[in-house]
Amino acid sequence: MSEITLLSALTLAMARAMEEDENVVILGQDVAVNGGVFRATEGLLERFGNERVLDTPLAETMIAGMAVGMAAEGLRPVAEFQFMGFSYPAIDQLLNHGGRLRNRSRGRLTCPLVFRTPMGAGIHAPEHHSDSTEVMFAHIPGLRVVIPSSPARAYGLLLASIRDPDPVVFLEPTRLYRALREDVADDGEALPLDTCFTLRQGSDVTLVTWGAMVKETLAAADSLEADGISAEVVDVATLKPLDTETILASVEKTGRLVIIHEAAKTGGFGGEIAAQVAEHGLLHLQAPIGRVCGYDVVPPLPKLEDAFLPSEARIVEAAESAVAFA
Amino acid sequence: MSEITLLSALTLAMARAMEEDENVVILGQDVAVNGGVFRATEGLLERFGNERVLDTPLAETMIAGMAVGMAAEGLRPVAEFQFMGFSYPAIDQLLNHGGRLRNRSRGRLTCPLVFRTPMGAGIHAPEHHSDSTEVMFAHIPGLRVVIPSSPARAYGLLLASIRDPDPVVFLEPTRLYRALREDVADDGEALPLDTCFTLRQGSDVTLVTWGAMVKETLAAADSLEADGISAEVVDVATLKPLDTETILASVEKTGRLVIIHEAAKTGGFGGEIAAQVAEHGLLHLQAPIGRVCGYDVVPPLPKLEDAFLPSEARIVEAAESAVAFA
Amino acid sequence: MTTLVKQGRIRVKRKTPGEVFECGVDADRTIATFAVRYLQHLDPSGQPVGPLPSFAEDAEVMTALYKSMVLTRTFDGRAISLQRTGQLGTYPSCLGQEAIGTGVASVMADDDVLLTTYREQAAHIWRGVTLEEIFQYWGGDERGSDFSGPRRDFPVCVTIAAHAVHAVGVASAMKLRHEPRVAVCVLGDGATSKGDFYEAVNLAGVWRLPVVFVINNNQWAISVPRHAQTAAETLAQKAIAGGFEGVQVDGNDIVAVRQAATDAIETARTGGGPGLIEALSYRMGDHTTADDAGRYRPKDEASNHQSKDPVARLRAFLDDRGWWSKEKEKTLIAKCKARVEEAKEAYLAIVPEETTAMFDHLYETLPPALAAQRNIAAGGDDE
Amino acid sequence: MTTLVKQGRIRVKRKTPGEVFECGVDADRTIATFAVRYLQHLDPSGQPVGPLPSFAEDAEVMTALYKSMVLTRTFDGRAISLQRTGQLGTYPSCLGQEAIGTGVASVMADDDVLLTTYREQAAHIWRGVTLEEIFQYWGGDERGSDFSGPRRDFPVCVTIAAHAVHAVGVASAMKLRHEPRVAVCVLGDGATSKGDFYEAVNLAGVWRLPVVFVINNNQWAISVPRHAQTAAETLAQKAIAGGFEGVQVDGNDIVAVRQAATDAIETARTGGGPGLIEALSYRMGDHTTADDAGRYRPKDEASNHQSKDPVARLRAFLDDRGWWSKEKEKTLIAKCKARVEEAKEAYLAIVPEETTAMFDHLYETLPPALAAQRNIAAGGDDE
Numbered sequence A, B: 001m002s003e004i005t006l007l008s009a010l011t012l013a014m015a016r017a018m019e020e021d022e023n024v025v026i027l028g029q030d031v032a033v034n035g036g037v038f039r040a041t042e043g044l045l046e047r048f049g050n051e052r053v054l055d056t057p058l059a060e061t062m063i064a065g066m067a068v069g070m071a072a073e074g075l076r077p078v079a080e081f082q083f084m085g086f087s088y089p090a091i092d093q094l095l096n097h098g099g100r101l102r103n104r105s106r107g108r109l110t111c112p113l114v115f116r117t118p119m120g121a122g123i124h125a126p127e128h129h130s131d132s133t134e135v136m137f138a139h140i141p142g143l144r145v146v147i148p149s150s151p152a153r154a155y156g157l158l159l160a161s162i163r164d165p166d167p168v169v170f171l172e173p174t175r176l177y178r179a180l181r182e183d184v185a186d187d188g189e190a191l192p193l194d195t196c197f198t199l200r201q202g203s204d205v206t207l208v209t210w211g212a213m214v215k216e217t218l219a220a221a222d223s224l225e226a227d228g229i230s231a232e233v234v235d236v237a238t239l240k241p242l243d244t245e246t247i248l249a250s251v252e253k254t255g256r257l258v259i260i261h262e263a264a265k266t267g268g269f270g271g272e273i274a275a276q277v278a279e280h281g282l283l284h285l286q287a288p289i290g291r292v293c294g295y296d297v298v299p300p301l302p303k304l305e306d307a308f309l310p311s312e313a314r315i316v317e318a319a320e321s322a323v324a325f326a
Numbered sequence C, D: 001m002t003t004l005v006k007q008g009r010i011r012v013k014r015k016t017p018g019e020v021f022e023c024g025v026d027a028d029r030t031i032a033t034f035a036v037r038y039l040q041h042l043d044p045s046g047q048p049v050g051p052l053p054s055f056a057e058d059a060e061v062m063t064a065l066y067k068s069m070v071l072t073r074t075f076d077g078r079a080i081s082l083q084r085t086g087q088l089g090t091y092p093s094c095l096g097q098e099a100i101g102t103g104v105a106s107v108m109a110d111d112d113v114l115l116t117t118y119r120e121q122a123a124h125i126w127r128g129v130t131l132e133e134i135f136q137y138w139g140g141d142e143r144g145s146d147f148s149g150p151r152r153d154f155p156v157c158v159t160i161a162a163h164a165v166h167a168v169g170v171a172s173a174m175k176l177r178h179e180p181r182v183a184v185c186v187l188g189d190g191a192t193s194k195g196d197f198y199e200a201v202n203l204a205g206v207w208r209l210p211v212v213f214v215i216n217n218n219q220w221a222i223s224v225p226r227h228a229q230t231a232a233e234t235l236a237q238k239a240i241a242g243g244f245e246g247v248q249v250d251g252n253d254i255v256a257v258r259q260a261a262t263d264a265i266e267t268a269r270t271g272g273g274p275g276l277i278e279a280l281s282y283r284m285g286d287h288t289t290a291d292d293a294g295r296y297r298p299k300d301e302a303s304n305h306q307s308k309d310p311v312a313r314l315r316a317f318l319d320d321r322g323w324w325s326k327e328k329e330k331t332l333i334a335k336c337k338a339r340v341e342e343a344k345e346a347y348l349a350i351v352p353e354e355t356t357a358m359f360d361h362l363y364e365t366l367p368p369a370l371a372a373q374r375n376i377a378a379g380g381d382d383e
C-alpha cells in the first residue's frame, strides 16, 4: 500500500488489467510515448510494448470506432479522449454502435470497451477543456457511466470497467487528479459498478453528488457539522445504471435532499435523481429537493472559472435551507 | 387558411422566412432537387433557386460546421439532418461552436441558425431512424430546443426559430408529420419560443409532454375524462429555455403530475421537469410525480416498436394512480 | 498593413489535375506524382478486352459466381414485391450491383470479416447469411443480424461510413494478433464524403492495416449524384490522402472486381498494407422502396445503363465459352425462385420475439435498475 | 463457397506511390495522374534559389514582413515568461513558425476572413489583433476574442480542425453573395487526420469555394510525429481527395509562403476554386507551456532545426540586399520589446469582467428562465 494520487491509481488499474488479460490494449492521442497529457498511461508503453499501447492519429471518431471494431474482435480497448470537450465525435459511435452492437446482433457481437476522458473545470485550462456533460453519456442505452472521486475508488472502478463485458464511459475529474493522496492496495479488487458510495453518515440532510464536487460537498458537510447539521454524503460514482436504492434509503432517513453537480443544471443528471426521489420517495421528503449545479452557461475561461464552479458556500446554504424548511 | 399537415406547415414556414429575409438559406442532404426525404423542403428549390437551397455532400459534421460559418457571416442557415440518428456528428459543432460563438467572442460573432431533424419512432423505419435524444441538445448552453406537435405550432415555432438570433435545434416528430391536418394561416405570425402550450384544461392531474407523445397524451386525457378524471395537458414545445411557470401553475391547480416522453427514461428531459417541480412546487404535490417514458433500451426495429412506445394505456394508468394516491 | 496585398504577385502555373506538372523555375519542382489505374476485363457485351486472369478460364468458378448473382437478383426482386404488399419493411435494392458483392466476397476467407452498408446482399449471400435472415432484418427483427453463417461479420451499417472506422478496428485487432486475416469494408460513393471514411483510410495507411475498402460507386447517394458529392475525378484517388493506392474497376465486370479484390485482399493479408477499390456501377432501382428516383434522376439514365448489366454480361461470357445454356438458365431460375419462396415462407412463419427481448441483449447481465422497466414491458404494472 | 478463394489469382503490379504507373495489359490502364509541387525561393542561408517574385525585390514589403515576424517572436517569448511567472495561462508558442502566419496574412484583404488554430499569433498580429487581446485571451478572459481589428475573423479554434468546416461555411456565404472575398483556414499537421478537415476539403472542391487551407506542418502534434499521423508522403496531396491541387512550400521561407498564398488566395478570389498549401516548418518549442517536448522528441532535433529559422533567414536576405543593418535591428528589437511591455502592462491592468458576464453573451436576450441563475452568480440568493 502506498499513498497515491487518483491519477496514479488509474495507471495502476490499467497496468493490472493489462497484466491479467492480454486482450486489454490502450489507445489514444499521446498515450504511448508521452504517457498521456496528464500522464495517466505513463510507463505502460515501456512495460507492455507498442502492440498494446498505441498512439493514434488525431481523429476522435476513428478512435471511438476503432475501439468498437477491436472490441467486436474480442480485444478490450481502453481508449483515451484527451479532454471531454474533444470526445463529442465519439458520441455517434457510442450511441449508434458501441451501446447497440450486442443488442442489434442479439448477442453475437459484443463491445467490451472503456472510453476514458478527463472532465470538469477548475484547473485553469484553455477553452473547451472544462466540460461536464456526463448526462449525455448517461442517457445512452447500453452504456455504463462511471465517475471516480478518490484514488481508491478510481482504482477499483476502473478495474471493474475494464473487466466489464459491455461499454463503459469512464470520466475522470481533472480537478481531483492530483488533489488528494490515499492508500491504495494494488490487489486487483474491483469495486461494484452498480452502487453508490456513502462517504459520510448523517441524519439531517442527504447530499448526493459525484466527481470533483465530492470534494466541496465533503467540505460543506464539515462546515454543516460545525453548525450542528448532520449531513450524509453519497457519491453516486456510477451514474448508469443508477443505484436509486441507496439514495432513497438515505432520503428516507434524513427527509431532505440536495443534489450537487458541476454540470449545467438544465437537463443535468441531477434532474434524474430528483425525479427518482419525487417518484419513489416523495413521502419521505420534508423539504423541496435542492440542486446546486453549474449554471446553464459555457464554462468560462479561467478568470471567471471560480465564479462558475458550485462553491462550498452554495452547498451549505442549500443544505441549510433544506433543513430549515418546515 | 387551409387544412394542412405538420410537414406542409414546415414548408410554409420556411418559404415564408425565405421570402421575408434573403439571408435564409436551406441546406442538407437531398433537400433541394428531391425536396427532402420527407418532402419538408419540397418546392423551395424551384421557388428560391440553387443559391438558397443547397444539396450538400454526405457529411454531417461539415453541414453543421458550415452552418456555423454561414451564420457567423450573417446568413440564416436552416440545415436539415436526415434523421436524428444521423445528427450526432453535429453535437460537437453545436456544443463547442454553435452554442458558444456569441459568448466566446463576447457578442462579436453570432450564430443565427436552425438545425432541423426528424425524430422519434413509430413509422416502421429501419435501424437508427427512431431516436429521441432531445435531452442531449437541451443540456447544451446557448441553444434553444423546440419540438412542435401540431401543424399550427410547427408553423409558428419554426418561423420563430428561423428569426431567432441564436442557434435553435428544431426537432420534428416523424410520427406526426402526416398524422393530422389543421387549419394554418400563412400569416407570418411566429409563436413564442419560451412558453409551454396548455392544450387542454383540467383540474385533477397535469400531464406534461411534448412532440409525438402529445397525441397519445391527448387521447389518454379523453379516456380519463370518460372515467371522470379531468386531466390538464401541457405541451412543453420549447424544452430550452424551459417555461417552468406554466407547469408549476398547473401542478398548483391539480396537485398531481405525470410526465410523458418517448425518449429513454434515465437522464431524459422528464427528469428536469420533475426536478423543477420537486424544487419549486413540492408543497402542491399530492402524489408522487409519475413518468411514462421510453424504456432505457435501444429503440427496437419495427416488430417490437409498438411495445416500446409509451402507450395511451400506460399514461392512463399512471394518471389514475396519481389521482388515486392519497 | 494590408496595402501589401496587391504587390508582387507572380502567377504560378496551375495545372488541371490529372496532368503531370512541367517544372518551371528551380524554385518550383514536382516532388510527388500519383496515378490511378482502371481495370476492366469484360466489356459490356461480355467479350474479354485482353488476356484474362486464370480464374476466368475456370468454368466451375465462373458459373458459381453467376449462380450466386442470379440468386441475389431473384431474392432482391422478391424483397421488393414483399415490401409492396406490406410483408417487409423499407428495403434497399441492390439491383445492378451484384458483381461487386459477389466478386469481393468470393475471394474472402471464411474468417475474414466483412463490414458493409445495407446494399450488399450479394456479398452476404455468398458469405452464407441466409435469405431468411436478410428478410427477417428488413422485416424489422433484430435476429436477422444474428448471422448463422459468418459469425464475425458485422451487421449491416445504416449510419453511413461508420463501419469504415469499425473496419480499421477489426483490422487492428487482426494485425496486433498477427493473424493472417483481412477486414473488408464495402461502402457507397456518398460515404466517401464523410469524415469517418477518411479517418479510417488515413489510419489504414499509416498503420498498414490489413483492410480493403471497396466503394460501390453506384453514381447516386439517394438524390445526390456522384458529381455533386466530390470534385475528385475518381473515388479511387481518395486513397492518395491516406498514402496508399486506389484502383478503379468496372464494377459491372465481375472478372475485374474479383481480380482487384484478390490482389488487394492478398496484399493486405500478407502484410502489404491496405487497399481501396472503386467499383463503378449503377443503382438500377430506387434508393430504397421508400424512394422514388423518378423525382430526381434524368429520364433515360437507368434504361441506358441496362446494356452494362453485370448479370447479363457474365451470362454472355458464359454463353460464349459454351459453359451455359438456355436449359441451365431455366433450371437455375426455377431453383432460385424456389429457394427464395422457401425462405419467404420460413420468414413469415417466424415466431415474434417476446417484448422483453429489447432488454435481454442490451447488457450481458441486465442491471437491476432495469428490472422494473423490463417488468412493465413484460406486461406487469408500471413502476 | 469460399473454396474459390485460392483460385485464379493474377498479381497486379503494385507501384510505390509517387511513381507513375506503366500500363501493362489493355485491361489495366492509367486513367488519372497527379503531382505535388514544392516551392522554395530562399534557401536556409537566405540565398535565392532562382528568380524571385517581384514583391521580394521590394524593400518596403520585405522589411515590413520582417518587422512583423520579429514583433511576433518578441511577443511570443514574453508570453512564455509571463506564463512561467503565473501571469498568463497555458500558452502555445509559435516560435519558428512565424513565416507562415505573417506570409499568409500579408496577402489577405481586410475583409477576407481568417480562421486559425491557437498557434497563429503571427497572422493575428499582422491582421491587427492587438497584443493586449492575445495576452487577454491566454490570460483566461473571453474579451480577448472580441478582436478590435479584424471583426469578422474567427476566434482561435482549440478543437482541432473544427474551424475547417467553419471556413467552408464562411466561404459559402461569400460565394452565395458573389463577394470577392476569401476565407483562409490555418491548421496543423495533426489536424489533417481529422474528418472535419477532409469534409471541408471535399466540399471546397465540389463547390469550388473561395477558401484556402494552409497547413502549418510543424512536424509534431503534441508528442505524435508527422510520420505517425499519416502515410501520405506530403500533406499537400490530401487535396487530391477533394479534387483539387495542393502545393508544398518551405514554410521557413517567407517568400515561398507569401508567393503560394498570393496565388491560392487570388485564384480563390477570382472564382478559380480552393487551394491548399502545406507549409513545412518546425515547432521549435514545446507544444504549449504545459508540455515538455523533452519527453518524446529526439534530443538534437530542435537544435538541428535552428539553421532553418525563418526569422534569421529573412534577416540574412535583407542583409544581403543591404536593406537592413545592426542599427536597424537594435532599434527594432527595442521597439518590439517596448510595445510588448506596454501591451503587458495594459493587459495586467484590465479590470476583470463581472461574474454575470458569463450570462450576458450567451443569447442576444437572456431567457427569463436564466434570470434566477444570473442572480445567484451576481451574489444573490440561491434559487
Ligand SMILES: Cc1ncc(C[n+]2csc(CCOP(=O)(O)OP(=O)(O)O)c2C)c(N)n1
Pocket: B029, B058, B060, B082, B086, C117, C119, C158, C159, C160, C161, C187, C188, C189, C190, C191, C192, C216, C218, C220, C221, C222, C283, C287
Ligand atoms: C450518417 C448518415 N447520414 C445520412 C443518412 C441517410 N442516408 C441513407 S442512405 C444515404 C445515401 C448513401 O449513399 P451512398 O453512400 O452512395 O450509398 P448507396 O445508398 O448509394 O448504396 C443517405 C444520405 C445515413 N444513413 N447516415
Ligand SMILES: Cc1ncc(C[n+]2csc(CCOP(=O)(O)OP(=O)(O)O)c2C)c(N)n1
Pocket: A029, A058, A060, A082, A086, D117, D119, D158, D159, D160, D161, D187, D188, D189, D190, D191, D192, D216, D218, D220, D221, D222, D283, D287
Ligand atoms: C479534436 C481535438 N482533439 C484533441 C485535442 C488536444 N490537442 C490539442 S493540440 C493537439 C495537437 C495538434 O497538432 P497539430 O494539428 O499538428 O497542431 P500544432 O499544435 O502542432 O500546431 C491535440 C491533440 C484538441 N484540441 N482537439
Ligand SMILES: [Mg+2]
Pocket: C188, C189, C190, C216, C217, C218, C219, C220, C221, C222
Ligand atoms: Mg451510392
Ligand SMILES: [Mg+2]
Pocket: D188, D189, D190, D216, D217, D218, D219, D220, D221, D222
Ligand atoms: Mg503540428
